[in-house]
Amino acid sequence: MATTPAELSKAVTELLEATGKDRPALGLVPTMGALHSGHAALAQAARADNDVVVASIFVNPLQFDDPADLARYPRTLDADLDLLGQAGVDLVFAPSEATMYPGGLPLVRVSSGGLGTRFEGASRPGHFDGVLTVVAKLFHCVQPAVPAEFRAYFGQKDAQQVALIRRMAADLNFPVQIYPVPIVRAADGLAESSRNVFLSEADRRSALVLSRALGRLQENASSRRPLDLPSAAALVSATPGVELDYFEVVDPLTLEPVPAGVQDVLSGPALALVAARVGGIRLIDNAELHG
Numbered sequence: 541m542a543t544t545p546a547e548l549s550k551a552v553t554e555l556l557e558a559t560g561k562d563r564p565a566l567g568l569v570p571t572m573g574a575l576h577s578g579h580a581a582l583a584q585a586a587r588a589d590n591d592v593v594v595a596s597i598f599v600n601p602l603q604f605d606d607p608a609d610l611a612r613y614p615r616t617l618d619a620d621l622d623l624l625g626q627a628g629v630d631l632v633f634a635p636s637e638a639t640m641y642p643g644g645l646p647l648v649r650v651s652s653g654g655l656g657t658r659f660e661g662a663s664r665p666g667h668f669d670g671v672l673t674v675v676a677k678l679f680h681c682v683q684p685a686v687p688a689e690f691r692a693y694f695g696q697k698d699a700q701q702v703a704l705i706r707r708m709a710a711d712l713n714f715p716v717q718i719y720p721v722p723i724v725r726a727a728d729g730l731a732e733s734s735r736n737v738f739l740s741e742a743d744r745r746s747a748l749v750l751s752r753a754l755g756r757l758q759e760n761a762s763s764r765r766p767l768d769l770p771s772a773a774a775l776v777s778a779t780p781g782v783e784l785d786y787f788e789v790v791d792p793l794t795l796e797p798v799p800a801g802v803q804d805v806l807s808g809p810a811l812a813l814v815a816a817r818v819g820g821i822r823l824i825d826n827a828e829l830h831g
């Protein structure tokens with residue numbers, strides 16, 4: 541395990557050199573720990589594609605607008621290291637807050653622009669500036685002293701995060717390819733999330749309405765019926781203990797809203813995004829729609 545950028549870069553360089561290749565492939569899997577099968581899928585995808593795989597574990601204070609959310613974020617380092625080892629990760633970067641932000645929280649940050657203030661960004665002000673800033677730092681910290689093909693893996697569960705990281709890489713010329721990994725769901729359909737541990741049994745049952753409502757939109761889209769987003773949103777809102785935050789149908793790349801009323805039939809691929817509080821825990825989910 542590396543805990544400083546210098547240790548990380550040296551260890552990554554040695555691993556890449558040991559491959560004997562001119563331009564080996566390096567995969568990075570950024571996480572905040574409390575790992576589950578969704579993270580394992582990211583690590584496995586990176587393992588399948590790359591010569592060397594690094595995962596990072598860092599609960600980034602910069603992306604939390606709610607101090608209570610940060611304080612109770614689950615931390616399970618030993619189990620995380622086991623999971624990453626089993627997934628074939630070569631090296632873990634687990635820096636302290638003082639290592640990542642030695643001068644306190646940074647003055648200069650990456651701005652996520654207008655897209656960063658919608659959906660998740662509207663409920664969590666500053667969240668995406670914090671995400672992009674730490675991801676930019678991680679991209680820099682992992683850079684080796686030898687040439688490598690650099691890839692980074694992010695879960696499609698955080699669809700807005702993927703869209704923004706892609707934009708950051710393109711807009712700021714980061715030498716990285718962004719690889720989205722499909723959402724991993726539990727057997728009951730709930731998208732895996734580190735915060736699911738906070739759900740009571742009853743809350744968890746209620747939370748299933750999110751994937752059910754997304755499934756209804758997918759059926760409408762694939763059978764060329766009107767999407768009828770208002771009915772799907774009403775299904776969520778009518779579930780006891782569930783407080784709907786947003787439910788939108790958007791363009792998969794730009795995340796610009798797509799018409800999804802009671803008469804709108806989809807004319808191309810789209811993405812349905814939903815967020816809700818269930819028993820006080822904020823959950824997000826999404827699904828691709830194909831007309």
Ligand SMILES: Nc1ncnc2c1ncn2[C@@H]1O[C@H](COP(=O)(O)OP(=O)(O)OP(=O)(O)O)[C@@H](O)[C@H]1O
Pocket residue numbers: 570571572573577578579581582693694695696697698721722723724725731732733734735736
């Ligand atoms: N169910 C999932 N399927 C695929 N990828 C996932 C899933 N859950 C998380 N990820 C991805 O794992 C990476 C690390 O996410 P993170 O550590 O924040 O976990 P998380 O479960 O999303 O936690 P939380 O949502 O409670 O913050 C992100 O790229 C995220 O999109």
Ligand SMILES: CC(C)(CO)[C@@H](O)C(=O)[O-]
Pocket residue numbers: 570571572598600603671674675698701
């Ligand atoms: C990408 C990330 C690791 C940055 O802290 C975080 O936002 C996450 O876990 O999705």
Ligand code: BAL
Pocket residue numbers: 572603698
């Ligand atoms: N998976 C997104 C990280 C967060 O909720 O802060």
